[in-house]
Amino acid sequence: MKVAGASGQIGRNGFTSSARAVFRMLFSQGQATRPQLCDALSLSRPTMSSSMAELDRFGYVEKIGEIQGAVGRKAAMYRLGENAGHIISVDAGSTHVRLRVSTLDRRLLHHRTYRLSSSQRYLGDEISAAVAEEIQAARDLTEKTWGPLRAIGIALPSRVVNDDGDARMTRQEQIFSHFTPPSEVPVVLENNVNCAAIAEHSHGIAKGRQDFAYVQIGLKIGMGIVLRGQLLQGRNGAAGEISHIAFPFAPNALPSNAAELEYYLGSEALMARVQQSWPANAAAPPQDTTQLLTLAEGGSEAANAAVERHARDIGAVVATCISIVDPGLVVLGGGIGTSPLILSHVRDTANRLSYPTEIKSSTLGAEATVLGIEQLAAEHACNLLIGDSVE
Amino acid sequence: MKVAGASGQIGRNGFTSSARAVFRMLFSQGQATRPQLCDALSLSRPTMSSSMAELDRFGYVEKIGEIQGAVGRKAAMYRLGENAGHIISVDAGSTHVRLRVSTLDRRLLHHRTYRLSSSQRYLGDEISAAVAEEIQAARDLTEKTWGPLRAIGIALPSRVVNDDGDARMTRQEQIFSHFTPPSEVPVVLENNVNCAAIAEHSHGIAKGRQDFAYVQIGLKIGMGIVLRGQLLQGRNGAAGEISHIAFPFAPNALPSNAAELEYYLGSEALMARVQQSWPANAAAPPQDTTQLLTLAEGGSEAANAAVERHARDIGAVVATCISIVDPGLVVLGGGIGTSPLILSHVRDTANRLSYPTEIKSSTLGAEATVLGIEQLAAEHACNLLIGDSVE
DNA sequence: TTTGTTTGTTAGGCTACGTAACATAATCAA
DNA sequence: TTGATTATGTTACGTAGCCTAACAAACAAA
Numbered sequence: 001m002k003v004a005g006a007s008g009q010i011g012r013n014g015f016t017s018s019a020r021a022v023f024r025m026l027f028s029q030g031q032a033t034r035p036q037l038c039d040a041l042s043l044s045r046p047t048m049s050s051s052m053a054e055l056d057r058f059g060y061v062e063k064i065g066e067i068q069g070a071v072g073r074k075a076a077m078y079r080l081g082e083n084a085g086h087i088i089s090v091d092a093g094s095t096h097v098r099l100r101v102s103t104l105d106r107r108l109l110h111h112r113t114y115r116l117s118s119s120q121r122y123l124g125d126e127i128s129a130a131v132a133e134e135i136q137a138a139r140d141l142t143e144k145t146w147g148p149l150r151a152i153g154i155a156l157p158s159r160v161v162n163d164d165g166d167a168r169m170t171r172q173e174q175i176f177s178h179f180t181p182p183s184e185v186p187v188v189l190e191n192n193v194n195c196a197a198i199a200e201h202s203h204g205i206a207k208g209r210q211d212f213a214y215v216q217i218g219l220k221i222g223m224g225i226v227l228r229g230q231l232l233q234g235r236n237g238a239a240g241e242i243s244h245i246a247f248p249f250a251p252n253a254l255p256s257n258a259a260e261l262e263y264y265l266g267s268e269a270l271m272a273r274v275q276q277s278w279p280a281n282a283a284a285p286p287q288d289t290t291q292l293l294t295l296a297e298g299g300s301e302a303a304n305a306a307v308e309r310h311a312r313d314i315g316a317v318v319a320t321c322i323s324i325v326d327p328g329l330v331v332l333g334g335g336i337g338t339s340p341l342i343l344s345h346v347r348d349t350a351n352r353l354s355y356p357t358e359i360k361s362s363t364l365g366a367e368a369t370v371l372g373i374e375q376l377a378a379e380h381a382c383n384l385l386i387g388d389s390v391e
Numbered sequence: 392m393k394v395a396g397a398s399g400q401i402g403r404n405g406f407t408s409s410a411r412a413v414f415r416m417l418f419s420q421g422q423a424t425r426p427q428l429c430d431a432l433s434l435s436r437p438t439m440s441s442s443m444a445e446l447d448r449f450g451y452v453e454k455i456g457e458i459q460g461a462v463g464r465k466a467a468m469y470r471l472g473e474n475a476g477h478i479i480s481v482d483a484g485s486t487h488v489r490l491r492v493s494t495l496d497r498r499l500l501h502h503r504t505y506r507l508s509s510s511q512r513y514l515g516d517e518i519s520a521a522v523a524e525e526i527q528a529a530r531d532l533t534e535k536t537w538g539p540l541r542a543i544g545i546a547l548p549s550r551v552v553n554d555d556g557d558a559r560m561t562r563q564e565q566i567f568s569h570f571t572p573p574s575e576v577p578v579v580l581e582n583n584v585n586c587a588a589i590a591e592h593s594h595g596i597a598k599g600r601q602d603f604a605y606v607q608i609g610l611k612i613g614m615g616i617v618l619r620g621q622l623l624q625g626r627n628g629a630a631g632e633i634s635h636i637a638f639p640f641a642p643n644a645l646p647s648n649a650a651e652l653e654y655y656l657g658s659e660a661l662m663a664r665v666q667q668s669w670p671a672n673a674a675a676p677p678q679d680t681t682q683l684l685t686l687a688e689g690g691s692e693a694a695n696a697a698v699e700r701h702a703r704d705i706g707a708v709v710a711t712c713i714s715i716v717d718p719g720l721v722v723l724g725g726g727i728g729t730s731p732l733i734l735s736h737v738r739d740t741a742n743r744l745s746y747p748t749e750i751k752s753s754t755l756g757a758e759a760t761v762l763g764i765e766q767l768a769a770e771h772a773c774n775l776l777i778g779d780s781v782e
Numbered sequence: 783t784t785t786g787t788t789t790g791t792t793a794g795g796c797t798a799c800g801t802a803a804c805a806t807a808a809t810c811a812a
Numbered sequence: 813t814t815g816a817t818t819a820t821g822t823t824a825c826g827t828a829g830c831c832t833a834a835c836a837a838a839c840a841a842a
Binding site for chain 1: 829830832839
């Protein structure tokens with residue numbers, strides 16, 4: 001994750017630590033009653049009173065109702081208030097630009113999907129221009145109940161490097177070719193596959209898991225790794241960039257272009273191989289992966305063989321990952337990764353080659369990436385606002 | 392890391408948080424004056440006074456002298472006191488059992504190396520018996536200035552699994568076949584390669600680095616990964632168990648026995664290959680890796696070819712690791728890993744295949760593993776004693 | 783209406799820090 | 813030697829941020 005633009009001071013901003021804890025709880029839980037917060041944070045009711053008063057003075061919390069228990073007085077329900085503000089999250093994808101405006105506690109205020117005129121293999125001018133336009137449009141219709149804009153998050157189809165890493169050979173700066181972020185708002189950048197992994201952690205099938213790996217199998221194959229609840233970035237932002245996996249028994253089989261593996265296991269190369277080796281006496285070959293999977297489910301032997309072969313290759317990559325980080329859970333995502341056929345073959349291969357590991361399919365769909373960058377941008381905004389980050 | 396035996400309560404043991412901070416500082420720094428501690432921990436002098444008094448009441452600190460600055464009154468120098476106690480650390484290796492007795496701040500009190508009668512490929516009875524004997528001997532000569540025994544740490548040539556992982560197929564329990572730990576002392580277990588990695592972090596060439604990978608090339612090849620300053624364990628204690636790395640381009644080349652890779656890149660298999668392919672017209676083939684390296688340095692073409700081939704294989708493994716975790720630094724250890732010849736070839740291969748990464752040789756030598764388990768056992772003891780662990 | 787229960791506030795105390803001021807112990811310049 | 817200066821450590825005291833105890837308020841059930 002890289003943060004550009006306004007940085008602001010992190011840390012104890014005059015709030016008591018209990019007030020910060022309450023804010024953080026509402027940030028992560030969305031809403032809660034005072035007694036719930038007291039229990040969860042082990043705070044006394046008087047302390048809760050003063051914490052709420054503190055946060056309320058800044059408009060950082062608001063009461064949204066009351067809840068009646070079995071007996072006794074009603075409990076007041078709270079959530080983050082207007083002045084906690086909002087964030088804009090953008091998935092700058094290869095075919096779509098998806099945008100969400102949401103509160104820090106991820107309540108959706110506005111959303112929009114813009115389809116690019118053509119599929120972009122790399123981050124370039126068209127994506128940057130579309131992002132600039134969509135963000136401007138969203139900012140123009142800002143309603144005053146949204147409060148201040150706290151952060152802009154953008155998920156990029158590119159490696160994203162921290163300031164101390166090696167930023168050469170990255171296209172991350174391309175996003176700013178047509179998009180100039182407002183100077184007072186921090187911009188959070190992260191790779192799109194990493195964002196999808198984060199979404200699996202916060203909203204998806206990996207919820208509550210400390211460690212897991214996410215493998216996205218789409219146009220390219222990519223991996224996002226979450227360890228101890230945090231995204232693994234890598235020194236060069238290259239953690240999970242599995243293009244360079246190598247096998248010492250077969251050094252001569254190394255692809256000449258080191259990045260080739262990403263595409264070899266992607267949908268285009270797969271379909272090219274399928275079409276080339278499609279039996280002449282069979283029906284017309286499938287045109288895309290959806291058709292391939294339909295044929296396979298329908299019982300086509302050729303399709304099943306192709307799917308199985310592909311799944312085994314992916315299983316070998318997954319086994320390699322397990323061998324190195326042993327995450328305990330691997331989530332498969334992307335167009336092909338969510339297919340049950342693929343899942344079972346990957347599972348078989350990986351568990352045969354490696355240590356016992358749960359392997360599951362993602363259930364989040366196309367929104368995963370935006371949800372992930374939204375989570376990261378919200379966390380960043382929260383840290384700037386009240387500090388005391390979990391780290 | 393697995394902890395067996397007495398567990399004790401972690402957490403705030405009646406000490407103020409500043410007292411705990413002071414203890415932790417002396418734990419990590421070894422010794423410091425009051426003003427140094429005040430500066431480092433941002434505490435006032437009165438608070439330092441009361442913290443020291445608190446710790447002194449339990450004998451957890453002791454004054455060891457005074458230091459005179461340019462002008463002004465002398466500053467009192469402190470370190471951990473007798474009652475902080477001591478730990479016993481054991482490297483239960485395949486050829487030696489190395490034992491260190493040290494204070495929590497790693498001052499060496501006693502040490503001993505016992506050579507096993509034969510090289511043990513697996514953790515078994517002989518190692519367990521030797522460990523039992525050495526630990527008993529060390530405990531027998533305990534001097535009363537050592538204070539109480541706080542922990543026993545043992546580095547094992549085996550996978551080590553947490554309680555929630557899958558403990559089948561591990562030999563870790565073998566260590567207890569002839570060794571019964573005293574019931575009141577916690578026993579810390581960790582894999583020996585992971586221990587060596589820890590040692591690189593606390594004493595060696597990776598000091599001060601948050602992220603790095605350590606690759607040990609000896610009888611077997613093994614990897615230990617440190618991320619955000621902490622050892623990566625893996626769900627099954629299998630992080631860095633690179634036996635199952637696979638390459639999707641060559642699925643048929645997968646070894647039938649999945650653990651084979653560890654030995655393929657180890658010294659025995661290497662020497663077998665070298666001897667088999669040694670040119671008939673050349674001088675006698677080398678008998679071990681030391682001879683091989685000497686020949687290579689002396690200019691032998693056959694030796695150089697073998698070394699280079701081996702280093703390239705290792706470089707491919709290193710590149711795979713970099714592709715997945717992108718650690719920014721890889722440290723090579725073990726008998727072969729510290730050779731400059733190997734280093735340069737591994738460096739070339741890895742950096743050609745993967746992202747820019749520093750690759751260095753370990754400088755710690757045979758003591759690395761004991762030093763690592765000592766570090767882990769000391770940290771565990773420190774956590775039990777005063778809590779507030781960094782996590 | 784009464785009774786018991788839960789929620790929120792008020793009053794008051796305690797603890798772990800801080801600052802201010804002083805006591806102590808050293809160097810340095812005259 | 814004798815102050816002047818400076819750094820260290822202690823004493824006195826204030827304060828923030830939590831707590832418990834007690835009470836007031838708001839509810840359901842008897």
